Amino acid sequence: MRRLSYLLVGLLGAAALLFCAEDAAERMKKLEKLIDPDTAEVLKRINAVDAYTVPDLKLRREENFAKTASDIEPYSGVKPYKENFLLQIEYTGPGRAIPEPGPELKTVKIGFIGPIQNLPSVATGGMGHEAALGRMMLKGAQMAIDEANEGGGYLRRGIPFELKVVNDNGLWGSSGNEITNMVYKDPVWAILGTIDGANSHIAIRVALKGEVLMMNSGDTDPTFTETNIPWTARCIGDDRQMGYLMADYLFRKAGYKRVALIRSSNRFGRFGIREVRDTARRLGRPVLIEMAYKVGAEDLSMQVERLQATNPDAVVHWGDARESAIVLNTMRKLGMKQPFFTNDRTVSEEFTKLAGENAEGVISAYPWDPSRKDAKLDAFRERFRKKFGEEPETYAAHGYDGMNMLIWATQVGGLNKAKIRDLIAYRTKPWPGVTGDIPLSSTLDDLGDVFLAKFENGKWGFHSREEWQIPGGYIPPRSRVARALETAAAAPQK
């Protein structure tokens, strides 16, 4: 009887081993599919270095910063002494040599920081207002994690990914505290977050010293990646790209000469509208006025009356959906019939509900085209609806893409923060996201196409530069330091 028991236990053990081996082989096959030949070469080179060596990999080099046309470059009449951001920043530290943790690891933690609960915020000077956006970003991120786990989890070990979620409430720079906790107290392998521009800046400085990659999918502040930190990347088009497209529409296509601006007084409004304002000035059509308001204000009639007094051709607003509707409704109430232009946050149900009929004709800058025909996007929407019972909007879609980029880098690079960073930093092809292709620039910013959204007949339509034939300025193929000043004048006319 005892012999029979031993035999049974032995057989069961052997069966379990066989099952595990088959399972592991299956997972390795899945992993291999994630690695194309170019990625394999990157991986080979980053795996070849020790703590003292930097991998022999080509750095991204650009001749033109952020696809900026020569006639709207700052101080375009002067050759600058130095240009920044054209050459990718390396990580030269010893992190690639840190060994992977032992078998005691039960989950692979990826951090999420975003505004999921509204609390008082230093950044906005009042209650936080971005929780609705943050919660959608979280849903997108969670969905990516769940799908990875359904596909075998962390494939090298067959253990699940775990999303470590913290709230970014902005109170006295608490985003910094949260990131240090994710570095030292409850370590994660990479982090997705956040939305508020000021809090994102606080977070990336911690990521730099703590040496953990921060992928951003919701902060469109152009300066986020203009910091030379090798530990940041972004998977959403920024306000610089959206501002350039809007300004080209306003001044080069529509030919407006008298434009008035109004924005929120927080960092989002202040930095978001900057490219429209600066481009207007550089094209010889300085804006008439730039009004600011406090986030959360109910009555913006004083600010709008000031806009009205300048008799503008058009009004551009940069802020949240709610305030966008308040500005627009106030304009119409005061009899202002000027076209109303605004930013991506306006493309929301909240705006259309609050603005009602006034929403008709509004044009917003937008970081992607959610109306495009794409089986991958359709399938994502279907799964999202099934899982959460609602439509995924822009923060959910970008959160999904950003988290998938981190999961891919972790699967391929292994449990090493520097290698996870390298996989994103040296990625050879644009990321094929549900929001479209995401090509990373030398600052690891998303330089993919951006769009203009127009509210017509009760719905938003999305339009590319090509579709609306919006002219752009000449983008020189050589850096400012390397070319002659007269390049702009000598540029081919469009």
Place this chain on the structure above:
Amino acid sequence: MMRTRTILAKFAALAPLLAALLLGTCWVQAQATKKLPYIYTQWKNFGVADGLPSDHIFSVKADGDRVWIGTEGGLAMYNKKTGKMKSWTTKDGLPWPAITGIDIDKSTGDVWLALFGGGIARFSGGRFDHYHQLNSGLVNDVVYGIAVEHDNIWAATTAGASRYNKVSGEWTIFTEKNAPMEEIWNYNVSYNGAGTVYLAVWGSGVLEYKISDGSWKEYLDPDGEMEIDLYRDDGIVQVITTAVAPAGDGFFVSTYFGASRYDGRHWRGYYNLDSGVPSDFINSVKARSTDEAWFSTDKGLGVLTDFDSNTWVSYRMDPKTHHGKATVYKDREVLEEVETETGIPHNYVIYAELDGNDVWIATSKGLSWGKGSDYYPRLRDRGVVSGNLAAALPAAAKGGE
């Protein structure tokens, strides 16, 4: 006679050659001596095996025979006299493992620590006192730098600067509400010992605080643009500043885009393209004088040794041999390249501390003690050394450990 004439004729034929040789020797001798800076050749390196809690070193502070070392995993103190290393981690009562800044209160001998995510701490009599957002007036727990000024302890935090008066117990917070901070992201703080506190503020350049009247002065990048530096010598090269090192009536300032020197009247910018700084990504700066500043970069250590002639020494370690390499530059021209048996332990340099004629170099993979026993400031006439210093100058190189 004939024989003599033949010899003379032969000599005459050889004369141009001899003259050329003689001239050549003189030229070589003249070239062999140049005005050159001092090169640190004796380096002693420390890591976990030597008792450090972590190889990732953020900060160092020399205090007589004691050298305090802030790492990512705890605090250490090296005694130069005994050669002993002692360390403290969270198990020993240290409130938080990562220490990004250290300063000493000379009046009490207390050691003040900037804790990266944990507030600040005072180490006194073997006890750690912990100050954080929830038990004090510290504005944020992510602290990048700390400085003692008279009875005040200044902390540079990610959400403003805090000043603690250890006598009155009063806390003062400096943010955009009461200081010209366009952004409140303080990154470092230093006191010049003569009435001025400097804050390096990420996105807000340098802020100068006069203790006498509580006034502020801001130094920003005049062109105001992130993607370019329009003119090199018109002000700080970028507003994303990482540290300020007081020197004379002005300071040196480091950024992740280059560095600047200000003498109270004139500015001078430094980039890798026009100086011996190994990289424009500069983690911190320390100044020995208005002529000499030590820049810690992600690609080695860059030392401006003589302002007038723009002479630099860069120190790097060869990743393959782990030997040291010092290169002397005048502008970008290489004057001298010297190899040493030992050099800095890693090229990712985070911080430099000046300790009399010695230096302490914090890197992301170890700490190094550079001994400057025969140090001299600026430049001196001396022979050019090329190649391995161990062979050329054995006395100087033998100290490498």
